[in-house]
Amino acid sequence: MGTHYCNICRQTTFSGKKHIFGKQHQSRLRVVLTKFIEKVKEARRTIKKPQVEKFDCIQHKETFWCYCCEAEVEKNVTDDKMTVLYGGVLEHMAAKEHKKNTHKFWWDNKADMKLKDKVLITEEEIKRFKDEVANVLETFVEEEDDFIKQQAACIRAQEKHRQEVFESLLEVCFPAMQWHVMKNWTCLMEPPALPFYTSICE
Ligand SMILES: [Zn+2]
Ligand SMILES: [Zn+2]
Numbered sequence: 680m681g682t683h684y685c686n687i688c689r690q691t692t693f694s695g696k697k698h699i700f701g702k703q704h705q706s707r708l709r710v711v712l713t714k715f716i717e718k719v720k721e722a723r724r725t726i727k728k729p730q731v732e733k734f735d736c737i738q739h740k741e742t743f744w745c746y747c748c749e750a751e752v753e754k755n756v757t758d759d760k761m762t763v764l765y766g767g768v769l770e771h772m773a774a775k776e777h778k779k780n781t782h783k784f785w786w787d788n789k790a791d792m793k794l795k796d797k798v799l800i801t802e803e804e805i806k807r808f809k810d811e812v813a814n815v816l817e818t819f820v821e822e823e824d825d826f827i828k829q830q831a832a833c834i835r836a837q838e839k840h841r842q843e844v845f846e847s848l849l850e851v852c853f854p855a856m857q858w859h860v861m862k863n864w865t866c867l868m869e870p871p872a873l874p875f876y877t878s879i880c881e
Pocket of ligand 2: 749
């Protein structure tokens with residue numbers, strides 16, 4: 680009996696196959712699988728209604744650990760502009776390689792057979808998901824276009840308003856300012872006003 684490193688218990692064991700059937704391994708396996716199944720369940724909920732968001736470099740770069748493939752997998756799918764949440768999980772769980780690894784993992788760890796399908800996404804499911812994603816992306820682009828058009832209309836309206844205000848300012852204030860300057864100018868040139876003259880005569 681050789682040594683064996685158990686990824687589930689994260690320790691080296693010396694009891695070979697016996698370890699797999701042991702209480703410690705089986706209870707640790709249940710904990711690991713419960714969490715793993717929960718993640719896939721969360722992802723599966725978005726098949727009929729995919730969640731598409733604008734890319735966020737912190738939140739959307741998350742990964743998760745696939746115990747069956749012993750690999751780090753991207754949780755979402757993104758092109759650095761848009762992100763399809765759980766797209767990575769669903770795609771991974773639908774891949775042939777993952778299916779093969781899952782069968783091996785279940786067999787090697789003597790896991791509950793009833794739970795196996797919970798970490799597998801069928802071909803029909805992934806097809807449905809991709810179709811729904813395409814629909815969502817289409818409406819997203821349309822909404823984005825509408826938003827840009829609205830913004831452009833808003834900027835044009837603001838510009839028009841600014842122009843109108845400027846023109847009316849020119850019409851109203853500028854002649855008034857000129858008149859004001861002219862008046863002061865005339866005052867300086869003319870002799871003192873009447874009250875001064877009257878006071879001398881008295
Ligand atoms: Zn173990
Ligand atoms: Zn996997």
